[in-house]
Amino acid sequence: MRVSILILAAAAALWAGENNSFLIRNATVHPVSGPSMKNASVLVIDGKVAEVGEKVQTRAKVKAIDGRGLHVYPGMIDAATLVGISEISSVRETADVGEIGEFNPQLRASIAVNPESEHIPVTRANGVTTVGVLAAGVSGGFGFGEISYIGGQISLMHLNGWTWEEMTITHGAAMQLRLPGIETRRRNPVTGQINPTPFSEARKRQEANLRKVATFFEEARRYQTARQANPGELKPDLRFDAMLPVLEGKQALLIPAASEREIRDAIAFAEQEKVKIILAGVRRPGAALEDLAKKKVPVILGSPFTPAQEEDDAFDATFRTAADLHRAGVKFAFASFGAQFARNLPYQAGHSVAFGLPYEAALRAVTLNAAEIYGVADRMGSIEPGKQADLIVTDGDPLEIRTQVKMMFVKGEAVDLETKHTRLYKKYKARP
Amino acid sequence: MRMKTGVILLCGAVALLAQQPRQTLGQALGKKQPILIQNATIHTVAKGTFVGSLSIVDGKIAEVGEKVLAPAGAKIINGSGKHVIPGMIDCHTHIAVDAINEGSVSVSSMTGVGDVVNAEQKSIYYALAGGVTTANVLHGSANSIGGLNVVLKMRWGKDATGLVMAEAPPGIKFALGENPKRQGMAQQGSNAVRRYPGTRMGVEDVIRQAFVDARAYRQQWKSYEERKARGENVLPPRRDLKLEPLVEVLEGKRLVHAHSYRADEILMLIRLAEEFGFRIATLQHVLEGYKVAKEIAAHGAGASTFSDWWSYKMEAYDAIPYNAAVLHEKGVLVSINSDDASGAEIMRRMNTEAAKAVKYGGVSDNDALAMVTLNPAKQLGIDKYVGSIEAGKHADLVIYDRDPLSIYSRVEKVFIDGEEYFDRESDATGRSRFEAEKKGLLEKEKIDEKQRAPARRPS
Numbered sequence: 001m002r003v004s005i006l007i008l009a010a011a012a013a014l015w016a017g018e019n020n021s022f023l024i025r026n027a028t029v030h031p032v033s034g035p036s037m038k039n040a041s042v043l044v045i046d047g048k049v050a051e052v053g054e055k056v057q058t059r060a061k062v063k064a065i066d067g068r069g070l071h072v073y074p075g076m077i078d079a080a081t082l083v084g085i086s087e088i089s090s091v092r093e094t095a096d097v098g099e100i101g102e103f104n105p106q107l108r109a110s111i112a113v114n115p116e117s118e119h120i121p122v123t124r125a126n127g128v129t130t131v132g133v134l135a136a137g138v139s140g141g142f143g144f145g146e147i148s149y150i151g152g153q154i155s156l157m158h159l160n161g162w163t164w165e166e167m168t169i170t171h172g173a174a175m176q177l178r179l180p181g182i183e184t185r186r187r188n189p190v191t192g193q194i195n196p197t198p199f200s201e202a203r204k205r206q207e208a209n210l211r212k213v214a215t216f217f218e219e220a221r222r223y224q225t226a227r228q229a230n231p232g233e234l235k236p237d238l239r240f241d242a243m244l245p246v247l248e249g250k251q252a253l254l255i256p257a258a259s260e261r262e263i264r265d266a267i268a269f270a271e272q273e274k275v276k277i278i279l280a281g282v283r284r285p286g287a288a289l290e291d292l293a294k295k296k297v298p299v300i301l302g303s304p305f306t307p308a309q310e311e312d313d314a315f316d317a318t319f320r321t322a323a324d325l326h327r328a329g330v331k332f333a334f335a336s337f338g339a340q341f342a343r344n345l346p347y348q349a350g351h352s353v354a355f356g357l358p359y360e361a362a363l364r365a366v367t368l369n370a371a372e373i374y375g376v377a378d379r380m381g382s383i384e385p386g387k388q389a390d391l392i393v394t395d396g397d398p399l400e401i402r403t404q405v406k407m408m409f410v411k412g413e414a415v416d417l418e419t420k421h422t423r424l425y426k427k428y429k430a431r432p
Numbered sequence: 433m434r435m436k437t438g439v440i441l442l443c444g445a446v447a448l449l450a451q452q453p454r455q456t457l458g459q460a461l462g463k464k465q466p467i468l469i470q471n472a473t474i475h476t477v478a479k480g481t482f483v484g485s486l487s488i489v490d491g492k493i494a495e496v497g498e499k500v501l502a503p504a505g506a507k508i509i510n511g512s513g514k515h516v517i518p519g520m521i522d523c524h525t526h527i528a529v530d531a532i533n534e535g536s537v538s539v540s541s542m543t544g545v546g547d548v549v550n551a552e553q554k555s556i557y558y559a560l561a562g563g564v565t566t567a568n569v570l571h572g573s574a575n576s577i578g579g580l581n582v583v584l585k586m587r588w589g590k591d592a593t594g595l596v597m598a599e600a601p602p603g604i605k606f607a608l609g610e611n612p613k614r615q616g617m618a619q620q621g622s623n624a625v626r627r628y629p630g631t632r633m634g635v636e637d638v639i640r641q642a643f644v645d646a647r648a649y650r651q652q653w654k655s656y657e658e659r660k661a662r663g664e665n666v667l668p669p670r671r672d673l674k675l676e677p678l679v680e681v682l683e684g685k686r687l688v689h690a691h692s693y694r695a696d697e698i699l700m701l702i703r704l705a706e707e708f709g710f711r712i713a714t715l716q717h718v719l720e721g722y723k724v725a726k727e728i729a730a731h732g733a734g735a736s737t738f739s740d741w742w743s744y745k746m747e748a749y750d751a752i753p754y755n756a757a758v759l760h761e762k763g764v765l766v767s768i769n770s771d772d773a774s775g776a777e778i779m780r781r782m783n784t785e786a787a788k789a790v791k792y793g794g795v796s797d798n799d800a801l802a803m804v805t806l807n808p809a810k811q812l813g814i815d816k817y818v819g820s821i822e823a824g825k826h827a828d829l830v831i832y833d834r835d836p837l838s839i840y841s842r843v844e845k846v847f848i849d850g851e852e853y854f855d856r857e858s859d860a861t862g863r864s865r866f867e868a869e870k871k872g873l874l875e876k877e878k879i880d881e882k883q884r885a886p887a888r889r890p891s
Contacts (some may be wrong), residue, residue: 121601
């Protein structure tokens with residue numbers, strides 16, 4: 001008996017998990033956390049990076065992948081997306097983003113992610129292994145959830161798995177909050193019609209709505225106190241229970257803030273409520289850039305590939321926002337905020353390089369930064385021993401359009417790079 | 433409030449002035465100074481890529497080659513390390529117009545976007561800064577048969593007439609599928625008037641009926657001309673401005689640019705056009721074109737598609753980024769367009785949209801570049817004048833700091849008709865001047881407001 005256990009133990013050391021252990025040799029490895037290495041290897045054992053470097057000792061018998069002429073990068077992270085939760089943006093029945101109601105902190109995007117969504121393989125094919133799935137739309141798309149203030153929890157998901165459960169990294173990577181603004185052009189969420197409202201009236205409405213938000217936080221805080229005092233007797237409230245991690249400073253609020261004024265309002269709100277925040281969709285930060293840097297508020301940037309906000313914006317204003325944030329010392333990540341262009345995440349970064357963002361910072365903003373912003377950098381975002389082996393193997397710089405992603409691994413498992421698009425391509429290319 | 437609008441308008445006007453190219457002495461005398469661009473990588477698109485030079489005389493390309501002599505008095509531009517491509521041509525836009533859709537009727541061929549050109553829309557400058565020199569401006573897609581098009585050159589600073597590319601043959605917009613039929617569908621919460629057609633069947637019927645009418649109308653005029661020629665005393669038929677453009681289509685004098693998505697509707701329009709004896713110039717968007725590439729090639733229509741859009745509506749769910757490559761491979765003339773309206777977002781980066789045809793389906797670099805230059809020129813019937821770098825063509829050129837298909841490339845200069853309309857450095861300096869001017873105006877507004885009694889709002 002004892003002998004057989006010993007043999008088994010030895011075998012386990014020798015034969016690491018067949019499906020999630022391998023060695024990539026002779027490749028150029030870009031760990032992101034440190035300098036790139038030529039002729040280097042990455043050893044993956046049981047789904048985790050075991051060793052990276054020019055000389056890697058194979059301790060176990062694993063299959064070897066020849067990486068000559070290839071590059072290894074960490075899988076990219078789309079920090080905020082609708083991939084998996086909205087299939088055809090104009091067909092309501094195919095979208096599960098944006099619930100009805102003003103305060104829905106208890107909702108989690110993860111459980112509404114369809115593992116069979118065609119967007120998953122399509123987004124993967126360009127090197128994205130991980131996404132932050134929004135519970136409520138932030139900008140663009142259908143605009144579902146525009147009437148809610150707390151729209152639910154953004155979930156960090158792997159783009160691989162048989163079920164949403166297998167895909168989920170964290171159910172509540174952040175809590176989505178929309179701060180009421182001064183809406184002089186209110187859109188009816190049902191009819192889509194725009195109702196022009198005088199400024200004074202819009203401001204009164206904003207103040208009333210801000211009081212609503214403050215009241216909700218106040219109630220949640222009282223619930224927290226009551227719960228601490230009488231843990232057994234309090235009738236559970238799912239909404240307030242969901243707010244506890246936010247109030248305890250464990251979960252950040254993700255707040256859309258495009259302009260200088262919105263950024264300042266969001267920072268003021270965070271200080272007043274003593275909560276952590278991440279700003280989303282920043283486009284025209286202006287002088288609030290300094291505040292972001294000083295208060296160390298991380299940012300999920302709006303896509304550079306969106307039209308200018310104001311008529312007198314320079315033609316390249318949206319292309320330069322990333323470089324401006326970088327120069328000011330703000331931590332930021334790129335994101336699609338939608339589904340159809342999620343695959344262009346690397347090009348958001350590449351294009352920003354053409355307009356002043358240093359290359360290393362661009363690469364970080366599609367990998368490690370998002371992991372740090374969501375507090376999972378101990379597990380992902382770079383190629384380092386101990387981290388999950390979320391890797392892509394490419395034939396060149398992944399921020400360049402003409403580069404091809406040749407292989408992908410999620411938690412060390414090889415992922416199929418075929419998509420609905422490659423299937424239709426092959427089918428019709430072969431049409432006689 | 434009213435005052436503020438005035439200041440913004442004024443700022444816009446200042447921006448316009450700041451970004452206008454300065455006149456040289458030669459220009460003032462009505463003569464353009466010749467230009468020589470030296471030692472650049474020249475992507476002629478039509479005749480290869482090489483390191484060489486090109487000269488510009490009187491707004492036209494005079495000579496292109498590895499060694500080119502400088503014309504007398506030429507301004508020399510050192511192009512070493514730089515890349516020169518033909519000015520890009522966008523075959524489908526809605527920029528620089530004050531209205532896009534006349535959505536009240538499903539046949540609106542009596543209208544035209546050429547009547548509502550807004551020469552001050554910033555989209556023109558954005559497109560220019562992105563290296564686009566010519567744009568096909570189309571009516572929207574609300575109607576089965578939309579309005580007439582206009583082809584514009586991005587001559588920022590010129591008035592509406594000055595933007596029009598006079599050499600371009602006229603065209604008209606058609607639209608199939610969800611957009612025209614949407615006008616006929618009852619939508620929850622929508623108070624839009626329902627109208628025929630509401631299905632793809634109805635769209636075909638509306639187009640066929642229009643051409644039946646156009647044919648009859650042409651016959652009326654024909655018999656009138658014949659009888660008049662015989663010396664009979666006859667009254668001319670009543671003119672029909674809706675049918676006249678359709679007669680031009682039947683006679684091959686007006687290009688049809690047909691918005692389409694699904695393979696079924698593409699095939700439908702091809703067969704309908706063949707029934708009436710005309711050829712569709714371009715199928716626009718044509719997202720499922722790859723499914724009927726053979727039929728499109730046989731008909732001889734061009735295809736003007738998106739790089740990688742998909743899934744934003746039901747009829748775009750089978751859209752694939754390989755569409756351009758498949759169509760190209762099967763012998764269809766392919767261009768890639770932006771469909772940009774006043775925002776002109778994609779027009780700022782059409783070069784990298786072309787790069788996607790290389791990525792998805794392995795189109796060669798040169799063929800990909802042709803999809804935003806020479807191919808759209810051919811589709812619009814203006815390839816005699818623009819679309820490639822060849823002697824005799826308009827000197828519409830873009831200078832890049834590196835390979836234009838690289839995501840890291842940036843436009844440095846843009847020429848139209850041999851005139852420099854965009855320069856990155858002047859843009860940067862103009863920007864600070866503009867900011868200072870705007871600040872000054874806002875300051876002035878504050879002072880004015882204090883001095884004046886509160887303005888009364890008209891009731």
